[in-house]
Amino acid sequence: MATPVTKxxxxxxxxxxxxxxxxxxxxxxxxxxxxxxxxxxxxxELAPLEExxxxxxxxxxxxxxxxxxxxxxxxxxxLRAGALYEGMYLLGTSLARPVIAKHMVDIAREEGAxxxxxxATGKGNDQVRFELTAYQLEPNIRCIVPWRExxxxxxxxxxxxxxxxxxxxxxxxxxPYSTDRNLFHCSHxxxxxEDPWAEAPEHIYLMTANPRKAPDRPxxxxxxxxxxxxxxxxxxxxxxxxLIERMNQIAGAHGVGRLDMVxxxxxxxxxxxxxxxxxGTVLYAAHRALCTLTMDREVLILRDGLIPRYAQLVYNGFWxxxxxxxxxxxxxxxxxxxxxxxxxxxxxxxCLVTGxxxxxxxxxxxxxxxxxxxxxxxxxxxxFIKLHALRLRVRTNRERKLAGPRR
Numbered sequence: 001m002a003t004p005v006t007k008x009x010x011x012x013x014x015x016x017x018x019x020x021x022x023x024x025x026x027x028x029x030x031x032x033x034x035x036x037x038x039x040x041x042x043x044x045e046l047a048p049l050e051e052x053x054x055x056x057x058x059x060x061x062x063x064x065x066x067x068x069x070x071x072x073x074x075x076x077x078x079l080r081a082g083a084l085y086e087g088m089y090l091l092g093t094s095l096a097r098p099v100i101a102k103h104m105v106d107i108a109r110e111e112g113a114x115x116x117x118x119x120a121t122g123k124g125n126d127q128v129r130f131e132l133t134a135y136q137l138e139p140n141i142r143c144i145v146p147w148r149e150x151x152x153x154x155x156x157x158x159x160x161x162x163x164x165x166x167x168x169x170x171x172x173x174x175x176p177y178s179t180d181r182n183l184f185h186c187s188h189x190x191x192x193x194e195d196p197w198a199e200a201p202e203h204i205y206l207m208t209a210n211p212r213k214a215p216d217r218p219x220x221x222x223x224x225x226x227x228x229x230x231x232x233x234x235x236x237x238x239x240x241x242x243l244i245e246r247m248n249q250i251a252g253a254h255g256v257g258r259l260d261m262v263x264x265x266x267x268x269x270x271x272x273x274x275x276x277x278x279x280g281t282v283l284y285a286a287h288r289a290l291c292t293l294t295m296d297r298e299v300l301i302l303r304d305g306l307i308p309r310y311a312q313l314v315y316n317g318f319w320x321x322x323x324x325x326x327x328x329x330x331x332x333x334x335x336x337x338x339x340x341x342x343x344x345x346x347x348x349x350x351c352l353v354t355g356x357x358x359x360x361x362x363x364x365x366x367x368x369x370x371x372x373x374x375x376x377x378x379x380x381x382x383x384f385i386k387l388h389a390l391r392l393r394v395r396t397n398r399e400r401k402l403a404g405p406r407r
Contacts, residue, residue: 022056074095119147215348222344259276340359
Protein backbone atom coordinates (compact mmCIF):
# COMPACT_ATOMS: atom_id res chain seq x y z
CA MET A 1 0.00 0.00 0.00
CA ALA A 2 1.33 3.43 -0.98
CA THR A 3 2.49 5.75 1.78
CA PRO A 4 -0.15 8.44 2.47
CA VAL A 5 0.54 11.83 0.93
CA THR A 6 0.18 14.89 3.14
CA LYS A 7 1.52 17.62 0.84
CA UNK A 8 1.48 17.97 -2.94
CA UNK A 9 3.16 20.58 -5.13
CA UNK A 10 0.96 21.24 -8.15
CA UNK A 11 2.19 22.85 -11.36
CA UNK A 12 -0.55 25.46 -11.52
CA UNK A 13 -1.48 27.68 -14.44
CA UNK A 14 -4.99 28.69 -13.42
CA UNK A 15 -6.36 27.20 -16.63
CA UNK A 16 -9.10 24.63 -17.02
CA UNK A 17 -7.10 21.49 -16.25
CA UNK A 18 -5.13 22.66 -13.21
CA UNK A 19 -8.14 24.46 -11.74
CA UNK A 20 -10.04 21.18 -11.70
CA UNK A 21 -6.99 19.25 -10.51
CA UNK A 22 -6.40 21.49 -7.49
CA UNK A 23 -9.90 20.88 -6.17
CA UNK A 24 -9.81 17.18 -7.15
CA UNK A 25 -6.56 16.57 -5.27
CA UNK A 26 -8.03 18.01 -2.08
CA UNK A 27 -11.15 15.89 -2.40
CA UNK A 28 -9.42 12.63 -3.30
CA UNK A 29 -6.06 12.77 -1.50
CA UNK A 30 -7.12 14.86 1.51
CA UNK A 31 -3.71 16.50 1.29
CA UNK A 32 -2.50 20.07 1.42
CA UNK A 33 -1.93 21.42 -2.08
CA UNK A 34 0.74 24.02 -2.78
CA UNK A 35 0.06 25.74 -6.10
CA UNK A 36 3.26 26.63 -7.94
CA UNK A 37 3.41 28.91 -10.93
CA UNK A 38 6.62 29.55 -12.82
CA UNK A 39 6.73 33.00 -14.38
CA UNK A 40 8.01 32.09 -17.83
CA UNK A 41 6.74 35.27 -19.43
CA UNK A 42 2.99 34.68 -19.47
CA UNK A 43 2.45 38.35 -18.67
CA UNK A 44 -0.94 39.51 -17.42
CA GLU A 45 -2.16 35.93 -17.10
CA LEU A 46 -0.33 35.69 -13.75
CA ALA A 47 -2.03 38.57 -11.94
CA PRO A 48 -5.18 36.80 -10.68
CA LEU A 49 -3.64 33.39 -10.04
CA GLU A 50 -2.85 33.64 -6.33
CA GLU A 51 -6.37 34.66 -5.37
CA UNK A 52 -7.86 32.04 -7.67
CA UNK A 53 -5.59 29.27 -6.33
CA UNK A 54 -6.47 30.04 -2.71
CA UNK A 55 -10.21 30.21 -3.46
CA UNK A 56 -9.96 26.86 -5.24
CA UNK A 57 -8.34 25.28 -2.18
CA UNK A 58 -4.56 25.81 -2.22
CA UNK A 59 -2.97 26.20 1.22
CA UNK A 60 -0.11 28.14 -0.32
CA UNK A 61 0.71 29.82 -3.62
CA UNK A 62 4.31 30.07 -4.81
CA UNK A 63 5.33 32.05 -7.87
CA UNK A 64 8.90 32.33 -9.11
CA UNK A 65 10.26 34.55 -11.85
CA UNK A 66 12.34 32.12 -13.92
CA UNK A 67 12.40 34.10 -17.17
CA UNK A 68 16.12 34.78 -17.23
CA UNK A 69 16.94 31.23 -16.17
CA UNK A 70 14.62 29.86 -18.85
CA UNK A 71 16.16 32.02 -21.58
CA UNK A 72 19.79 31.60 -20.52
CA UNK A 73 19.91 27.95 -19.46
CA UNK A 74 17.27 26.34 -21.68
CA UNK A 75 16.38 28.41 -24.75
CA UNK A 76 19.88 29.60 -25.63
CA UNK A 77 21.51 26.14 -25.37
CA UNK A 78 18.87 24.79 -27.78
CA LEU A 79 19.46 27.76 -30.07
CA ARG A 80 23.19 27.03 -30.12
CA ALA A 81 22.32 23.46 -31.07
CA GLY A 82 20.09 24.62 -33.93
CA ALA A 83 17.36 22.43 -32.45
CA LEU A 84 14.28 21.89 -34.61
CA TYR A 85 11.93 18.99 -33.90
CA GLU A 86 10.92 17.22 -37.11
CA GLY A 87 12.56 20.02 -39.06
CA MET A 88 10.10 22.73 -37.94
CA TYR A 89 9.27 23.08 -34.25
CA LEU A 90 11.48 25.33 -32.10
CA LEU A 91 10.52 23.42 -28.91
CA GLY A 92 9.02 26.30 -26.94
CA THR A 93 6.86 24.12 -24.68
CA SER A 94 9.39 21.29 -24.52
CA LEU A 95 12.07 23.62 -23.16
CA ALA A 96 9.77 25.12 -20.52
CA ARG A 97 8.77 21.87 -18.83
CA PRO A 98 12.14 20.87 -17.33
CA VAL A 99 12.62 24.28 -15.72
CA ILE A 100 9.13 24.07 -14.19
CA ALA A 101 9.78 20.53 -12.92
CA LYS A 102 13.16 21.58 -11.52
CA HIS A 103 11.52 24.24 -9.35
CA MET A 104 8.67 21.93 -8.35
CA VAL A 105 11.22 19.51 -6.92
CA ASP A 106 12.98 22.40 -5.13
CA ILE A 107 9.70 23.53 -3.55
CA ALA A 108 8.79 19.97 -2.58
CA ARG A 109 12.08 19.72 -0.68
CA GLU A 110 11.59 23.09 0.99
CA GLU A 111 7.97 22.41 1.99
CA GLY A 112 8.37 18.75 2.93
CA ALA A 113 5.99 17.59 0.20
CA UNK A 114 6.06 13.93 -0.75
CA UNK A 115 4.61 14.39 -4.23
CA UNK A 116 4.26 16.64 -7.23
CA UNK A 117 1.26 16.80 -9.55
CA UNK A 118 0.66 18.20 -13.01
CA UNK A 119 -2.14 18.64 -15.50
CA ALA A 120 -0.68 16.76 -18.46
CA THR A 121 -2.86 14.07 -19.99
CA GLY A 122 -1.99 10.44 -20.57
CA LYS A 123 -1.86 11.16 -24.29
CA GLY A 124 0.58 14.04 -24.09
CA ASN A 125 4.29 14.73 -24.03
CA ASP A 126 4.29 16.96 -20.96
CA GLN A 127 3.66 14.07 -18.58
CA VAL A 128 6.96 12.54 -19.68
CA ARG A 129 8.83 15.84 -19.50
CA PHE A 130 7.64 16.66 -15.98
CA GLU A 131 8.16 13.20 -14.56
CA LEU A 132 11.50 12.33 -16.18
CA THR A 133 12.93 15.57 -14.80
CA ALA A 134 11.43 15.02 -11.35
CA TYR A 135 12.62 11.43 -11.06
CA GLN A 136 16.13 12.34 -12.16
CA LEU A 137 16.43 15.24 -9.73
CA GLU A 138 14.64 13.49 -6.85
CA PRO A 139 14.48 9.69 -7.49
CA ASN A 140 12.07 8.93 -4.63
CA ILE A 141 9.50 11.63 -5.29
CA ARG A 142 5.94 10.59 -6.09
CA CYS A 143 4.20 11.89 -9.21
CA ILE A 144 0.41 12.22 -9.07
CA VAL A 145 -1.32 12.53 -12.44
CA PRO A 146 -5.11 12.98 -12.15
CA TRP A 147 -5.67 12.47 -15.88
CA ARG A 148 -4.44 8.90 -15.37
CA GLU A 149 -6.70 8.34 -12.34
CA UNK A 150 -10.03 10.12 -12.57
CA UNK A 151 -13.12 9.26 -14.64
CA UNK A 152 -13.42 12.65 -16.35
CA UNK A 153 -13.29 11.94 -20.08
CA UNK A 154 -12.41 15.23 -21.68
CA UNK A 155 -12.54 19.01 -21.51
CA UNK A 156 -16.32 19.07 -21.69
CA UNK A 157 -16.39 17.08 -18.44
CA UNK A 158 -13.87 19.47 -16.90
CA UNK A 159 -15.93 22.49 -17.85
CA UNK A 160 -18.98 20.87 -16.24
CA UNK A 161 -16.91 20.11 -13.10
CA UNK A 162 -15.91 23.78 -12.85
CA UNK A 163 -19.50 24.84 -13.25
CA UNK A 164 -20.64 22.48 -10.48
CA UNK A 165 -17.86 23.63 -8.14
CA UNK A 166 -18.14 27.32 -9.09
CA UNK A 167 -14.57 27.48 -10.39
CA UNK A 168 -14.16 30.33 -12.93
CA UNK A 169 -12.46 29.37 -16.21
CA UNK A 170 -12.28 30.98 -19.67
CA UNK A 171 -12.61 27.78 -21.72
CA UNK A 172 -16.02 26.85 -23.12
CA UNK A 173 -17.41 23.79 -24.87
CA UNK A 174 -17.55 25.74 -28.15
CA UNK A 175 -13.98 27.07 -27.79
CA PRO A 176 -12.06 24.43 -25.88
CA TYR A 177 -8.62 25.51 -27.06
CA SER A 178 -5.57 24.60 -25.07
CA THR A 179 -3.14 27.50 -25.09
CA ASP A 180 0.30 27.47 -23.49
CA ARG A 181 2.31 30.69 -23.51
CA ASN A 182 5.77 31.54 -22.30
CA LEU A 183 8.56 33.97 -23.03
CA PHE A 184 9.66 32.03 -26.11
CA HIS A 185 6.42 30.99 -27.78
CA CYS A 186 2.72 30.24 -27.65
CA SER A 187 1.14 26.90 -28.59
CA HIS A 188 -2.46 26.19 -29.53
CA UNK A 189 -4.21 22.82 -29.59
CA UNK A 190 -7.70 21.36 -29.38
CA UNK A 191 -11.08 22.34 -30.77
CA UNK A 192 -11.15 22.90 -34.52
CA UNK A 193 -7.37 22.45 -34.58
CA GLU A 194 -7.86 18.72 -34.11
CA ASP A 195 -8.86 18.64 -37.79
CA PRO A 196 -5.56 18.90 -39.73
CA TRP A 197 -7.46 20.14 -42.81
CA ALA A 198 -9.14 23.05 -41.01
CA GLU A 199 -7.37 26.39 -41.18
CA ALA A 200 -6.53 27.86 -37.79
CA PRO A 201 -8.86 30.78 -37.01
CA GLU A 202 -7.14 34.13 -36.88
CA HIS A 203 -8.46 34.96 -33.42
CA ILE A 204 -6.31 32.32 -31.68
CA TYR A 205 -3.02 34.09 -32.43
CA LEU A 206 -1.66 36.05 -29.48
CA MET A 207 1.95 36.94 -30.31
CA THR A 208 1.90 37.60 -34.06
CA ALA A 209 0.02 40.07 -36.21
CA ASN A 210 -1.88 38.87 -39.24
CA PRO A 211 0.84 38.92 -41.93
CA ARG A 212 -1.60 40.39 -44.45
CA LYS A 213 -2.20 43.32 -42.10
CA ALA A 214 1.43 43.75 -41.08
CA PRO A 215 3.28 46.98 -42.01
CA ASP A 216 3.75 47.60 -45.72
CA ARG A 217 7.39 48.54 -45.23
CA PRO A 218 10.03 45.98 -44.23
CA UNK A 219 11.82 46.20 -40.90
CA UNK A 220 15.56 45.59 -40.77
CA UNK A 221 17.03 44.37 -37.50
CA UNK A 222 20.64 43.63 -36.55
CA UNK A 223 21.46 40.97 -33.96
CA UNK A 224 24.86 40.63 -32.30
CA UNK A 225 26.08 37.19 -31.16
CA UNK A 226 28.83 36.15 -28.76
CA UNK A 227 29.90 32.49 -28.71
CA UNK A 228 26.60 31.48 -30.29
CA UNK A 229 24.39 33.49 -27.93
CA UNK A 230 22.46 36.59 -29.03
CA UNK A 231 23.56 39.52 -26.88
CA UNK A 232 22.28 42.70 -28.55
CA UNK A 233 19.52 43.97 -30.85
CA UNK A 234 20.24 46.96 -33.09
CA UNK A 235 23.36 47.63 -31.04
CA UNK A 236 21.63 47.60 -27.65
CA UNK A 237 22.85 44.94 -25.23
CA UNK A 238 20.09 43.05 -23.46
CA UNK A 239 19.78 40.20 -20.98
CA UNK A 240 18.66 36.86 -22.48
CA UNK A 241 15.01 37.28 -21.43
CA UNK A 242 14.85 40.96 -22.39
CA LEU A 243 16.41 40.17 -25.76
CA ILE A 244 13.80 37.52 -26.52
CA GLU A 245 11.03 39.90 -25.42
CA ARG A 246 12.38 42.61 -27.72
CA MET A 247 12.64 40.24 -30.66
CA ASN A 248 9.09 39.03 -30.02
CA GLN A 249 7.85 42.61 -30.24
CA ILE A 250 9.70 43.34 -33.47
CA ALA A 251 9.03 40.06 -35.27
CA GLY A 252 5.49 39.66 -33.95
CA ALA A 253 4.47 43.04 -35.34
CA HIS A 254 5.46 41.81 -38.80
CA GLY A 255 3.62 38.51 -38.53
CA VAL A 256 6.80 36.44 -38.35
CA GLY A 257 6.98 33.14 -36.51
CA ARG A 258 3.76 31.22 -37.18
CA LEU A 259 3.89 27.46 -37.63
CA ASP A 260 1.11 24.97 -38.35
CA MET A 261 2.28 21.36 -38.25
CA VAL A 262 1.38 17.76 -37.58
CA UNK A 263 3.93 16.24 -35.25
CA UNK A 264 4.70 12.87 -33.72
CA UNK A 265 4.20 12.71 -29.97
CA UNK A 266 6.53 10.55 -27.90
CA UNK A 267 3.65 8.24 -26.93
CA UNK A 268 3.13 7.35 -30.59
CA UNK A 269 0.29 9.41 -32.06
CA UNK A 270 0.28 12.23 -34.57
CA UNK A 271 -1.24 15.54 -33.46
CA UNK A 272 -1.72 18.95 -34.99
CA UNK A 273 -0.29 21.99 -33.27
CA UNK A 274 -0.21 25.68 -34.11
CA UNK A 275 2.74 27.61 -32.75
CA UNK A 276 3.90 31.21 -32.54
CA UNK A 277 7.62 31.79 -32.02
CA UNK A 278 8.28 35.26 -33.43
CA UNK A 279 11.58 36.21 -31.83
CA GLY A 280 12.86 32.64 -31.84
CA THR A 281 12.25 32.29 -35.57
CA VAL A 282 14.45 35.30 -36.28
CA LEU A 283 17.13 34.28 -33.79
CA TYR A 284 17.29 30.80 -35.30
CA ALA A 285 17.72 32.17 -38.82
CA ALA A 286 20.35 34.69 -37.70
CA HIS A 287 22.31 32.13 -35.69
CA ARG A 288 22.28 29.73 -38.61
CA ALA A 289 23.57 32.44 -40.94
CA LEU A 290 26.44 33.28 -38.60
CA CYS A 291 27.34 29.59 -38.25
CA THR A 292 27.77 29.33 -42.01
CA LEU A 293 30.19 32.27 -41.90
CA THR A 294 32.29 31.35 -38.87
CA MET A 295 32.05 27.60 -38.28
CA ASP A 296 34.36 25.12 -39.97
CA ARG A 297 32.56 23.11 -42.65
CA GLU A 298 33.12 19.70 -41.09
CA VAL A 299 32.27 20.97 -37.61
CA LEU A 300 29.03 22.43 -38.96
CA ILE A 301 28.18 19.12 -40.63
CA LEU A 302 28.87 17.34 -37.34
CA ARG A 303 26.74 19.81 -35.38
CA ASP A 304 23.92 19.59 -37.92
CA GLY A 305 24.01 15.82 -37.76
CA LEU A 306 23.11 16.04 -34.07
CA ILE A 307 20.06 18.26 -34.59
CA PRO A 308 17.41 15.55 -35.08
CA ARG A 309 18.60 13.52 -32.10
CA TYR A 310 19.13 16.56 -29.87
CA ALA A 311 15.68 17.94 -30.69
CA GLN A 312 14.08 14.54 -30.14
CA LEU A 313 15.69 14.26 -26.71
CA VAL A 314 14.38 17.68 -25.70
CA TYR A 315 10.92 16.99 -27.13
CA ASN A 316 10.73 13.64 -25.34
CA GLY A 317 11.72 15.09 -21.97
CA PHE A 318 15.35 14.01 -21.63
CA TRP A 319 16.77 17.49 -20.93
CA UNK A 320 18.87 16.30 -18.00
CA UNK A 321 19.86 12.99 -19.59
CA UNK A 322 23.62 12.38 -19.96
CA UNK A 323 23.40 12.01 -23.74
CA UNK A 324 21.82 15.46 -24.13
CA UNK A 325 24.46 16.98 -21.86
CA UNK A 326 27.22 15.28 -23.85
CA UNK A 327 25.81 16.66 -27.09
CA UNK A 328 25.61 20.11 -25.52
CA UNK A 329 29.32 20.00 -24.71
CA UNK A 330 30.15 19.40 -28.37
CA UNK A 331 27.63 22.01 -29.54
CA UNK A 332 28.99 24.67 -27.21
CA UNK A 333 32.56 23.98 -28.30
CA UNK A 334 31.46 24.32 -31.93
CA UNK A 335 29.93 27.73 -31.11
CA UNK A 336 33.14 29.27 -29.75
CA UNK A 337 33.67 31.21 -32.97
CA UNK A 338 30.03 32.07 -33.66
CA UNK A 339 30.51 35.73 -32.84
CA UNK A 340 29.43 38.61 -35.05
CA UNK A 341 26.43 40.48 -36.41
CA UNK A 342 23.56 39.39 -38.64
CA UNK A 343 21.12 41.67 -40.44
CA UNK A 344 17.60 40.34 -41.07
CA UNK A 345 14.70 41.78 -43.05
CA UNK A 346 11.18 41.18 -41.73
CA UNK A 347 8.22 41.69 -44.04
CA UNK A 348 4.66 40.38 -43.84
CA UNK A 349 5.43 37.05 -42.21
CA UNK A 350 8.80 36.50 -43.88
CA CYS A 351 12.26 36.52 -42.36
CA LEU A 352 15.23 36.90 -44.69
CA VAL A 353 18.89 37.20 -43.74
CA THR A 354 20.41 40.02 -45.80
CA GLY A 355 23.88 40.34 -44.25
CA UNK A 356 26.36 38.80 -41.86
CA UNK A 357 29.79 39.89 -40.61
CA UNK A 358 32.34 38.69 -38.07
CA UNK A 359 35.94 39.21 -37.04
CA UNK A 360 36.09 35.40 -36.87
CA UNK A 361 34.77 34.94 -40.38
CA UNK A 362 36.18 32.10 -42.47
CA UNK A 363 35.00 33.82 -45.65
CA UNK A 364 38.01 34.96 -47.68
CA UNK A 365 37.03 37.30 -50.54
CA UNK A 366 40.33 36.58 -52.32
CA UNK A 367 39.45 32.90 -52.47
CA UNK A 368 35.75 33.33 -53.18
CA UNK A 369 35.96 35.88 -56.01
CA UNK A 370 35.17 34.95 -59.61
CA UNK A 371 37.45 37.71 -60.83
CA UNK A 372 41.08 37.21 -61.82
CA UNK A 373 43.30 36.46 -58.83
CA UNK A 374 46.50 34.66 -57.89
CA UNK A 375 45.57 33.13 -54.53
CA UNK A 376 43.78 30.08 -55.95
CA UNK A 377 45.33 28.13 -58.81
CA UNK A 378 42.54 26.95 -61.06
CA UNK A 379 44.44 23.92 -62.41
CA UNK A 380 44.83 22.52 -58.87
CA UNK A 381 41.20 21.46 -59.16
CA UNK A 382 42.03 18.76 -61.73
CA UNK A 383 44.01 16.61 -59.31
CA PHE A 384 41.49 17.26 -56.53
CA ILE A 385 38.63 16.02 -58.70
CA LYS A 386 40.52 12.98 -60.00
CA LEU A 387 41.42 11.86 -56.50
CA HIS A 388 37.80 12.06 -55.42
CA ALA A 389 36.71 10.30 -58.59
CA LEU A 390 39.17 7.42 -58.10
CA ARG A 391 36.84 5.15 -56.13
CA LEU A 392 33.98 5.91 -58.52
CA ARG A 393 36.09 5.00 -61.55
CA VAL A 394 37.34 1.80 -59.91
CA ARG A 395 33.75 0.77 -59.16
CA THR A 396 32.58 1.42 -62.72
CA ASN A 397 35.53 -0.52 -64.17
CA ARG A 398 34.72 -3.46 -61.89
CA GLU A 399 31.08 -3.52 -62.99
CA ARG A 400 32.10 -3.43 -66.65
CA LYS A 401 34.55 -6.28 -66.13
CA LEU A 402 31.91 -8.42 -64.41
CA ALA A 403 29.38 -7.68 -67.12
CA GLY A 404 31.71 -9.04 -69.79
CA PRO A 405 32.42 -7.69 -73.27
CA ARG A 406 29.76 -5.56 -74.90
CA ARG A 407 28.05 -6.96 -78.00
